[in-house]
Each structure stands twice: as C-alpha cells, then as structure tokens.
Amino acid sequence: MKILRAINRVPGGLMVVPLLLGATINTFFPQILEIGGFTTALFKQGAMPLIALFLLCNGSQITIRQAGVSLSKGVALTAVKLFIGVVLGWFVGKFMGPFGFFGLSSLAIIGALTNSNGGLYTALASQYGDPDDVGAIAVLSINDGPFLTMVAMGATGLANIPFIYLVAVIIPILVGMVLGNLDEDWKKFLEPGQKLLIPFFAFPLGAALDFRTIFKAGLPGFLLGLLTVVLTGMGGYLTIKYIFREKKAVGAAIGTTAGNAVATPAAVAAADPTLAPLVEIATAQIAASVIVTAVLAPLLVAYLDKLERKNNNSLRREEVV
Numbered sequence: 319m320k321i322l323r324a325i326n327r328v329p330g331g332l333m334v335v336p337l338l339l340g341a342t343i344n345t346f347f348p349q350i351l352e353i354g355g356f357t358t359a360l361f362k363q364g365a366m367p368l369i370a371l372f373l374l375c376n377g378s379q380i381t382i383r384q385a386g387v388s389l390s391k392g393v394a395l396t397a398v399k400l401f402i403g404v405v406l407g408w409f410v411g412k413f414m415g416p417f418g419f420f421g422l423s424s425l426a427i428i429g430a431l432t433n434s435n436g437g438l439y440t441a442l443a444s445q446y447g448d449p450d451d452v453g454a455i456a457v458l459s460i461n462d463g464p465f466l467t468m469v470a471m472g473a474t475g476l477a478n479i480p481f482i483y484l485v486a487v488i489i490p491i492l493v494g495m496v497l498g499n500l501d502e503d504w505k506k507f508l509e510p511g512q513k514l515l516i517p518f519f520a521f522p523l524g525a526a527l528d529f530r531t532i533f534k535a536g537l538p539g540f541l542l543g544l545l546t547v548v549l550t551g552m553g554g555y556l557t558i559k560y561i562f563r564e565k566k567a568v569g570a571a572i573g574t575t576a577g578n579a580v581a582t583p584a585a586v587a588a589a590d591p592t593l594a595p596l597v598e599i600a601t602a603q604i605a606a607s608v609i610v611t612a613v614l615a616p617l618l619v620a621y622l623d624k625l626e627r628k629n630n631n632s633l634r635r636e637e638v639v
Contacts (some may be wrong), residue, residue, distance in 0.1 A: 331447065332520070334520075336521040340520070361522055365523045371515060373455065373490040376491070378508040380452075381499060388453025391450065391451060392456055396460060398553045399572050402431060422603065425600045427601060429604050430603070433582065434454055436576065438612060443568050446571070458599060461576075532609055534606075535603045535606075540606060542606065547610070555570040567626055570618050573618060
C-alpha cells in the first residue's frame with residue numbers, strides 16, 4: 319500500500335492528515351486515547367516534546383548568518399498578524415456594537431486573528447520554506463496565548479506571560495544551532511527530523527480538537543476561521559513576498575488559530591469583567607476557528623506555492639526565449 323504517497327498528495331498532508339485523524343478519533347472515540355501508558359503519552363500528550371525536538375532539528379540547519387533573517391521574519395509576521403487582528407477587531411467593536419459582525423465580537427476576532435498555531439506553522443514552513451522560515455517561530459511564539467490579545471484589548475499589565483516562557487521556546491532552536499554549526503555530522507544526523515517528526519506531533523495536536531465545536535459555534539465560528547485564514551494568511555504571504563523579496567508561500571502559514579486561544583476570552587474577561595457576557599460564545603467561535611484554520615490554512619499555502627512555482631517557471635521560459 320502506498321499510504322505515504324497518498325498522504326503527500328494532500329496539501330500539507332504530513333500535517334493535515336494525522337491532525338484530522340486525531341481529531342476524528344477524539345470526537346467519536348476519545349476513550350481510545352485515554353487508556354494510559356505509551357499510547358496516551360504518544361498519541362494524546364506527545365505534541366509538546368515532539369515539537370520541541372522538531373525545533374531542535376530545524377535549528378541545527380540554521381547557520382549563524384541565517385539567525386538574523388529568522389528573527390526578522392518572526393518579528394514581521396507577528397506584527398502583521400497583530401495589526402490585522404487589532405484593526406478588524408477595533409473596527410467591529412467601534413462601529414458594530416458588542417456582538418459585532420454576524421455575531422462575531424471584537425473579543426472573538428482579536429482572540430482568533432492575533433493567535434497562530436505554532437505547530438502547524440513549523441510543519442508548513444518546513445515543507446514549503448527554509449530553515450530560516452522555521453526559525454521565525456522563536457518570535458512568533460509570543461502570539462501563542464492571551465498576551466497579544468490582552469495588549470490589543472488594553473489590558474497589557476494584567477497578562478501573566480513570564481519572560482522565561484519565551485526563553486524556553488527559543489532554547490531548543492539554540493541547542494540545535496550550536497550542534498549544527500559546531501559539527502557537520504550532527505547537522506546531517508538531525509536533518510531527517512525536520513520531516514520525520516511532523517505526523518507524530520500532528521496527531522496529538524488533532525487529538526485535542528473536537529469537530530462538534532464547529533456545529534456549536536455555527537456559521538459565525540466558520541466565518542471567523544475563514545477570516546483568519548484569508549486575512550492573516552494573505553498578510554503573511556505578502557509580507558514574505560514583498561518585504562523579504564522571497565517568492566514563496568510560507569508566510570501564509572500564519573493564517574491559523576492556536577488551540578490555546580480557546581482560553582483567551584476567559585483570560586481577557588478576568589481582566590475586564592464587562593466582557594464576561596461574551597465569553598461563552600467567543601470561546602466556541604474561537605474553538606471552531608482552530609479547527610477550520612487547521613484544515614484551510616494548508617490548502618491556502620499549497621495553492622499559493624503552486625501559483626508561485628507556475629509564475630517562476632513562466633519567467634524562466636521567457637528568459638530562455
């Protein structure tokens with residue numbers, strides 16, 4: 319059976335197929351993943367250590383001279399995602415009232431659009447970009463949680479994101495960089511991990527999702543996911559293309575919502591109790607956005623990658639003529 323070949327035919331398949339499989343099992347047969355032992359450790363709880371190892375492997379492929387490029391891309395992509403989410407959220411809150419645009423409040427919009435799925439970004443960056451694109455996660459990780467949302471909502475001083483958390487995200491990348499730059503053999507040894515680990519951390523990421531969330535959130539939840547993919551995904555794509563002058567689709571990989579963004583409405587409401595009536599519906603809508611973006615963002619990246627390759631081939635033919 320050509321299982322791997324079939325998976326690779328799906329846009330972002332190494333990430334998307336295991337993620338959807340994990341979500342399917344968690345939705346209909348969650349008890350299978352809760353039997354304990356190695357099964358639960360790997361297939362339900364294994365995402366974080368495997369992503370950490372994935373980042374270490376990718377860090378080993380970054381040369382010292384590439385480090386500045388990675389940080390620059392991380393800053394640019396984080397800034398554009400924050401800007402788009404804040405502007406849209408502010409506009410909706412200012413001119414459309416507390417329940418906003420088609421039932422989407424500014425709390426839900428900012429919570430979903432400013433927060434990206436680091437695991438999905440690293441997987442797509444590994445497939446469609448370079449090690450310096452993957453290294454951008456060192457900065458992008460700052461939007462993984464309520465911090466930027468609380469900044470955007472005017473509650474910066476109440477955010478509980480210790481600086482050591484950001485340091486902890488960077489350390490695996492730095493360890494990989496040290497090994498890869500000091501020893502070429504380590505660089506070659508760790509290189510396969512950039513691809514090998516993707517399906518194994520994708521499955522437990524999916525195992526934290528439940529498809530029933532989409533139905534609970536209804537059309538507004540789907541719309542929130544669509545807005546996140548299109549607006550922030552295209553924003554990231556255009557940032558890489560026109561600011562960094564790189565004709566590739568990897569910037570669109572920020573068009574996602576991270577799983578822990580589901581906790582953002584409650585965290586923000588704890589800082590500003592006047593938002594409490596919006597928490598329940600905003601939480602459901604953001605949870606729907608997590609699932610919708612996990613499916614649609616890889617499709618957008620794959621489409622843009624195909625478009626860029628087609629344009630590049632056309633330019634080459636014209637140069638030959």
